[in-house]
Structure formats: C-alpha cells, structure tokens
Amino acid sequence: MPTVLVPAYCPGAAMVRTVSDLRTARPDWAVLVVDDGSGTAYDDRFAQARAAGAEVLTLPINRGKGAALKAGLAHVLATRPGSPVICADGDGQHALADIVAVGERLLEDAGARRIVLGTRSFDATSDGHLVPLRSRVGNGVTRWLFTAATHSRVPDTQTGLRGIPADLLGWAGTVPxxxxxxxxxxxxxAGRSGIDLDPLPIATIYLDDNSASHFRPVVDSLRVYAPLLAFLASSLAAFVIDTVALLVLQALTGDLLVSVVGARVTSAGVNFVVNRRLVFDGERRVRTRTAAVRYAALATALLALNFLLLTALGAAGIALLPAKVLTELALVSTSFAAQRAFVFRAPATFTGSPQGQPTSPTDASTTVDTTSR
Structure with missing residues (x-):
C-alpha cells in the first residue's frame, strides 16, 4: 500500500485536516508528515497530526522542501520497503479526491517507470476565481523554460502532488x-533516466490568494530557474565569443566554412569548461575525458547544423550577423538538452539509500514518532 508523504513547515490547521481526511478515506494507506524544523511553537499541531493517524518525522532545523521530501523518501525506503509514495502538500491546496486519484493511478501499474503528476490548469481556480498573478506568471515562465530545455511539455512543472513508484524512491533521493x-x-x-511523466488533471485550488505558501518569489524563483539560467548565460558568453571570432575570420579569410569552424572551436572550448564546472556541476560527475569526447561529438553535429542554417539564411538574403543570431537561437535548447542527457550524464545508481538522508528511524539527526500508522 502507498505512503502519503506530506512535507510541512509551520503548518496551519489544513495539514491536520489533510491527514484526518486521508486516514478516513484510505485507512489502509500510511501517512508520513515531515516536520521541516518548524520549532516548538508547532508541537501541538504535529501532535494533532499524530492523533489523526500520521507518523511524524521531525528534522531539527529548517532545511527546505526538497530536503524534507528526500528525508521522507529515505524513511519510507528504510521502514516500508516496496511502498510507493504520493507526495502531497499540507496547505489544503490538494483536494482529497485528487490525492486519492494520483495514488490509484500509481497503483494501476506499480512497476512502471513513471512519475504521476497532478497537473493544474492556470486559467482559473476550481471555484471560478482567477489564479494569483505570481502563480500564473511563475508557472508560465517555468513551463516555457522547461520545454525549451527538454523539448517536452509538462502542463504543471511546479505541482507538489506526485506519485512515485517504490522502485524509483532511491533514484528520487539522489536528485540534487x-x-x-x-x-x-x-x-x-526524469527524461534522461528513462522515466516517463504521467500528467493527471486535478483541481486548481488557491486558498486566500495562496497566502499560506512559504515560497519566496525572488529567492526561490532564482533557485528554481538556476540550472536553466546558468546554461543560458554560458551559452550567451559562448555566442559572443563565437560571433566575434566568426566576423573577424570572415573578414580575414572570406571563407564561410573556415570562419564557422574556427569560431566554433574557439567558443566550444570555453563553453565546455564553463558548463562542466558551473552549469552541470550538480550532476553525478562523469570523467573529463569521456565528457570531452561526447562534447566533441555534439559540437561537431551542432557545427554542421550551424553551417547549414547559416548557408540557407545567407542564400535567402539575410546578412551574416542576424543569420548568426537566428541560428544560435534555434540551436540553444537542443544544445542544453543534449549536454544534460548525453555529454555530462554519468551512469545513475538506483540501489541503496539517498546520500545524506536518514536511513532509519534511529538516525541522530531526526526524531520519529511511530505510535500511529
């Protein structure tokens, strides 16, 4: 049977209602609440969650939603092997019916390598009100960047309602x-690990204009967008180097092929070093020689596409500089997806417990109440 994992930081009464409703609707499902260092002021709230039938895992300090989720995944791996996990927020913005629906979809094919995503519509909330502006804009920007980077479309990239099969819990715990x-x-x-994303439409609920959210619009948005923005900045720097070198070599040689190759060799070296050390440093590290060979293969393919596009645009009467800009814009998302999925990808491991996370209820950094299941 699945475990519903609820990360909670300074929760309101909605968290207790979520636990109580779940235990009533699905008494055979376990509920695990992770207290992400809320402090003693919220002891009574978590005591109410225990009384409603949840197990509570307490982190000594606030570490963030990702850390709380990974601590919960590690705990399920250690104490309920074979149990799939449904991650759900405890702020009342996931309807009981939707949490259950995600769990039932997950159980339909428990052995599939897929993550079920409860996906919201951002046209309007389920009660007919407008979705808060920051949520509409934030989700829209993230969807666009995600599609540009991965060439796949996910309707709701920031949903907290997700179903993860038991076989993928170890993998999920290793994601930085x-x-x-x-x-x-x-x-x-997920995509580069051969894991499908399975969207399931759910109700769009925002209570009191999402006032219960602890999301910080500036700081946390930068954290969310950092991997994509870092790559775009690296690509911009490489573009500037590549373009300047192209214009100089074209002026000196008058040969487009020589100019394109010379410029790309110059910019590719800089781009490889920057991306390996800064952009994809959070990945499992692949050997430099292996990454360099893969990058050379990718750069060769992109170089051929670059030359063909420049030639076609030139034949259409477009000047070299605007043709170069259009060509790079067309290829940047392909380059990001290929570097993440191929160049800097090391073999993933799916065994054992997530690194740096508690693997048993006796881990010194956590406190677990096991009196209620």
Missing amino acids: GERYEYELQVLLR
Missing part, C-alpha cells in the same frame, strides 16, 4: 536540490 528547486530537478532528470 534542498528547497523548491528540487521538484523541477526531478522533472529535468
């Missing part, structure tokens, strides 16, 4: 990220 960026990192890494 401690705070809100963790959930996007899971989606970014």
Whole structure:
C-alpha cells in the first residue's frame, strides 16, 4: 500500500485536516508528515497530526522542501520497503479526491517507470476565481523554460502532488536540490533516466490568494530557474565569443566554412569548461575525458547544423550577423538538452539509500514518532 508523504513547515490547521481526511478515506494507506524544523511553537499541531493517524518525522532545523521530501523518501525506503509514495502538500491546496486519484493511478501499474503528476490548469481556480498573478506568471515562465530545455511539455512543472513508484524512491533521493528547486530537478532528470511523466488533471485550488505558501518569489524563483539560467548565460558568453571570432575570420579569410569552424572551436572550448564546472556541476560527475569526447561529438553535429542554417539564411538574403543570431537561437535548447542527457550524464545508481538522508528511524539527526500508522 502507498505512503502519503506530506512535507510541512509551520503548518496551519489544513495539514491536520489533510491527514484526518486521508486516514478516513484510505485507512489502509500510511501517512508520513515531515516536520521541516518548524520549532516548538508547532508541537501541538504535529501532535494533532499524530492523533489523526500520521507518523511524524521531525528534522531539527529548517532545511527546505526538497530536503524534507528526500528525508521522507529515505524513511519510507528504510521502514516500508516496496511502498510507493504520493507526495502531497499540507496547505489544503490538494483536494482529497485528487490525492486519492494520483495514488490509484500509481497503483494501476506499480512497476512502471513513471512519475504521476497532478497537473493544474492556470486559467482559473476550481471555484471560478482567477489564479494569483505570481502563480500564473511563475508557472508560465517555468513551463516555457522547461520545454525549451527538454523539448517536452509538462502542463504543471511546479505541482507538489506526485506519485512515485517504490522502485524509483532511491533514484528520487539522489536528485540534487534542498528547497523548491528540487521538484523541477526531478522533472529535468526524469527524461534522461528513462522515466516517463504521467500528467493527471486535478483541481486548481488557491486558498486566500495562496497566502499560506512559504515560497519566496525572488529567492526561490532564482533557485528554481538556476540550472536553466546558468546554461543560458554560458551559452550567451559562448555566442559572443563565437560571433566575434566568426566576423573577424570572415573578414580575414572570406571563407564561410573556415570562419564557422574556427569560431566554433574557439567558443566550444570555453563553453565546455564553463558548463562542466558551473552549469552541470550538480550532476553525478562523469570523467573529463569521456565528457570531452561526447562534447566533441555534439559540437561537431551542432557545427554542421550551424553551417547549414547559416548557408540557407545567407542564400535567402539575410546578412551574416542576424543569420548568426537566428541560428544560435534555434540551436540553444537542443544544445542544453543534449549536454544534460548525453555529454555530462554519468551512469545513475538506483540501489541503496539517498546520500545524506536518514536511513532509519534511529538516525541522530531526526526524531520519529511511530505510535500511529
């Protein structure tokens, strides 16, 4: 039977209602609440969750939503092997029927390598009100960047309602990220790990204009967008180097092929070093020689596409500089997806417990109440 994992930081009464409703609707499902260092002021709230039938795992300090989720996944791995996990927020913004629906979809094919995503519509909430502006804009920008980076479309990249099969809990625990960026990192890494994303429409609920959310619009948005923005910055730097070298070599030689090759060799070296050390440093590290060979193969393919596009645009009467800009814009998302999925990808491990996370109820950094299941 599945375990419903609820990360909670300074929760309101909605968290207790979520636990109580779940235990009533699905008494055979376990509920695990992770107290993400809320402090003693919230002891009574978590005591109410225990009384409602939840197990509570307490982290001594606030570490972020990603860390809380990974601590919960590690605990399920250690104490309920074989149990799939449904991650659900405890702020009342996931309807009971939707949590149950995600769990039932997950159980339909428990052995499938897929993550079930409860996906919201951002046109309007389920009661007919407008979705808060920051949520509409944030989700829209993230969807666009995600599609540009991965060439796949996910209707709701920031949903907290997800179903994870038991066989993928170890993998999910190794995905980097401690705070809100963790959930996007899971989606970014799923495709290259051969894991499908299975969207399931759910109700769109925002209570009191999402006032219960602990999401910090500036700081946490930067964390979420960091992997994509870092790559775009690296690509911009490489573009500037590549373009300047192309224009100089074209002026000196008058040969487009020589100019394109010379410029790309110059910029590719810089791009490889920057991406390996800064952009994809959070990945499982692949050997430099292996990454260099893969990068050379990718760069050769992109170089051929670059030359063909420049030639076609030139034949259409477009000047070299605007043709170069259009060509790079067309290829940047392909380059990101290929580097993440191929160049800097090391073999993933799916055995054992997530690194750095508690593996048993006796881990010194956590407190677990096991009186209620």
